[in-house]
Amino acid sequence: MAAALLFGTGSFYMVKAGYYEDRFFPNTAINGIEVEGLTSKEAAIRISQELAEYELAVISRGGREVIKGEDIGLRAETTEDLKEIVKQQNPYAWGKGWIFPQTYTIPAAAVFEEERLEETIENLTCFKPEYQTEPEDARISPYMPQKGYEIIPEVQGEKLDEEKAKTLIRDAVLAKEKQVDLAEAGCYLEPKILAEDEKLNELCAEKNRLVQTVVTYQFGDRQEILDGDTLHQWLETGEDGSVCFRQEDVAGYVSELASQYNTAYTSRYFQTSYGPTVKVSGSYGWKINETEETAQLMRILEAGDSQTREPVYEQKGASYSGNDYGDTYAEVNLTAQHMFFYQDGKKVLESDFVSGNVKKNHTTPPGIFGLTYKQQDAVLKGEGYASPVDFWMPFNGGIGFHDASWRSSFGGSIYKTNGSHGCINMPYDKAKELYARVYTNVPVICYNLEGTESKKTSNSSGKTSKPQTPAAKPQTPAEKPQIPAVQPTAPVTAPQAPTDTQPILPAPGNGDSIPVITPVVPGSQSGPLTQEPSSTLPAPPVPSSGGDSSVVTPVEESRETKGEQESSEIGPGVTAPAVPDGLEKES
Numbered sequence: 001m002a003a004a005l006l007f008g009t010g011s012f013y014m015v016k017a018g019y020y021e022d023r024f025f026p027n028t029a030i031n032g033i034e035v036e037g038l039t040s041k042e043a044a045i046r047i048s049q050e051l052a053e054y055e056l057a058v059i060s061r062g063g064r065e066v067i068k069g070e071d072i073g074l075r076a077e078t079t080e081d082l083k084e085i086v087k088q089q090n091p092y093a094w095g096k097g098w099i100f101p102q103t104y105t106i107p108a109a110a111v112f113e114e115e116r117l118e119e120t121i122e123n124l125t126c127f128k129p130e131y132q133t134e135p136e137d138a139r140i141s142p143y144m145p146q147k148g149y150e151i152i153p154e155v156q157g158e159k160l161d162e163e164k165a166k167t168l169i170r171d172a173v174l175a176k177e178k179q180v181d182l183a184e185a186g187c188y189l190e191p192k193i194l195a196e197d198e199k200l201n202e203l204c205a206e207k208n209r210l211v212q213t214v215v216t217y218q219f220g221d222r223q224e225i226l227d228g229d230t231l232h233q234w235l236e237t238g239e240d241g242s243v244c245f246r247q248e249d250v251a252g253y254v255s256e257l258a259s260q261y262n263t264a265y266t267s268r269y270f271q272t273s274y275g276p277t278v279k280v281s282g283s284y285g286w287k288i289n290e291t292e293e294t295a296q297l298m299r300i301l302e303a304g305d306s307q308t309r310e311p312v313y314e315q316k317g318a319s320y321s322g323n324d325y326g327d328t329y330a331e332v333n334l335t336a337q338h339m340f341f342y343q344d345g346k347k348v349l350e351s352d353f354v355s356g357n358v359k360k361n362h363t364t365p366p367g368i369f370g371l372t373y374k375q376q377d378a379v380l381k382g383e384g385y386a387s388p389v390d391f392w393m394p395f396n397g398g399i400g401f402h403d404a405s406w407r408s409s410f411g412g413s414i415y416k417t418n419g420s421h422g423c424i425n426m427p428y429d430k431a432k433e434l435y436a437r438v439y440t441n442v443p444v445i446c447y448n449l450e451g452t453e454s455k456k457t458s459n460s461s462g463k464t465s466k467p468q469t470p471a472a473k474p475q476t477p478a479e480k481p482q483i484p485a486v487q488p489t490a491p492v493t494a495p496q497a498p499t500d501t502q503p504i505l506p507a508p509g510n511g512d513s514i515p516v517i518t519p520v521v522p523g524s525q526s527g528p529l530t531q532e533p534s535s536t537l538p539a540p541p542v543p544s545s546g547g548d549s550s551v552v553t554p555v556e557e558s559r560e561t562k563g564e565q566e567s568s569e570i571g572p573g574v575t576a577p578a579v580p581d582g583l584e585k586e587s
Contacts, residue, residue: 220320282367352411
């Protein structure tokens with residue numbers, strides 16, 4: 001019985017030995033795949049089947065996607081290696097497999113179809129163009145009201161370096177890896193500037209410094225505030241990374257201030273002492289020095305120097321509240337030949353006068369002006385005349401107020417045929433009183449007003465006569481009057497005054513209750529004028545090409561009294577015949 005059992009067992013073993021002549025022993029694994037009892041061909045199929053079930057996880061910034069072996073035709077070319085392993089087996093020793101498991105690793109090269117792999121990769125979501133967002137550098141935010149600027153961090157984006165990513169995936173398939181991470185492998189394009197960038201942070205800090213500046217312009221009770229809400233629009237960054245203000249924007253802002261607040265050479269309405277309102281314009285008023293103010297504002301902004309200020313002016317008016325001429329001014333009605341002086345809103349002086357000779361085209365031009373200066377004892381010289389006066393108060397180039405002691409009457413219609421060369425001739429006592437009240441840049445408002453003509457004249461004489469003094473001796477440098485202080489620029493140059501060829505200005509039209517007054521030619525007052533500290537401060541000679549004064553010099557020689565010859569406006573060193581009774585001399 002035992003012998004039969006042993007014989008049976010031996011027969012079974014021998015049969016199995018024949019079975020394993022071309023098959024793998026029990027407990028045999030190749031590249032981790034069980035191949036027990038398989039021929040080399042069958043083992044190759046099983047290994048390929050295992051590859052067909054292979055999956056590669058692709059991790060992107062957008063998520064996780066899978067490439068399957070079957071999608072790319074993945075297989076293994078291992079048949080020859082497998083045959084060699086079977087050949088090396090001793091089929092009669094197949095039983096050792098039960099006791100000693102055999103594990104083999106062979107260079108089972110994975111084979112796939114290149115076109116199918118390329119197509120599969122491109123179908124991954126992370127490779128589609130619409131899902132590949134570009135990286136963004138860290139940058140400075142747009143200006144935010146009340147906050148300024150801040151750093152916006154960089155954005156990594158999802159833009160792949162596609163060639164690098166495809167190579168990574170292909171190599172992973174060949175190595176039968178289970179997973180690849182595109183970000184860890186550096187397959188994404190990266191931003192060049194990060195939030196920690198030193199230069200970026202320095203630029204942000206500088207922009208915040210500049211836009212935090214606040215410049216408040218004061219115009220009387222009105223303000224214009226220049227702050228970051230405007231300043232940020234003027235900033236520009238240079239190629240070297242520096243930031244600055246565009247000068248043309250600063251200049252444009254100053255120009256806007258000037259157009260809004262300048263009053264010089266603009267038209268404005270004036271309530272006359274006669275009731276009707278007239279429109280006047282002229283050189284008087286506020287005028288910003290745009291060039292200098294632009295330069296100063298640039299320095300202020302670059303320094304970040306917040307402040308409240310007035311702009312630099314070429315000239316100033318009396319007030320920014322209400323009318324720019326304020327409530328202290330001289331009112332000159334050229335039609336009525338009558339003037340008033342108002343001080344702090346109260347009438348303190350009025351007088352008839354004689355203005356420019358209409359017949360000889362010396363008509364005094366209307367307009368609003370500022371008193372240029374005042375001077376005692378001056379000689380008003382022009383072609384064919386030299387007129388010494390005690391009180392000289394020019395306001396429109398060579399045109400001004402002065403006493404006219406050679407006249408015995410004022411007002412009415414004298415000016416039409418026997419008027420001055422353009423000046424306002426006043427009785428001596430009135431000129432003296434006016435001289436005591438006026439100051440540099442006090443407004444002088446000249447106008448025509450239809451319906452206020454008067455045929456009456458006042459019989460106001462000039463000053464009382466006084467003995468003739470010796471001829472004026474030559475002026476020495478020590479005696480030359482000093483130029484009065486004028487802020488903020490140098491004394492102005494007088495404009496052209498009326499000449500013999502100046503046309504007669506037309507009278508206002510009938511029914512025009514608000515006559516339009518033609519402004520004087522710009523230039524009659526081109527600099528800022530301020531009130532003189534003293535009413536007796538002398539002024540220097542002021543060259544002029546018209547009006548009553550082309551040369552102004554101190555007087556050291558008085559006029560002769562009635563009944564004697566007068567040194568009239570004829571010329572230096574020329575004596576005129578005595579004036580017949582009832583006639584007035586030109587001045």
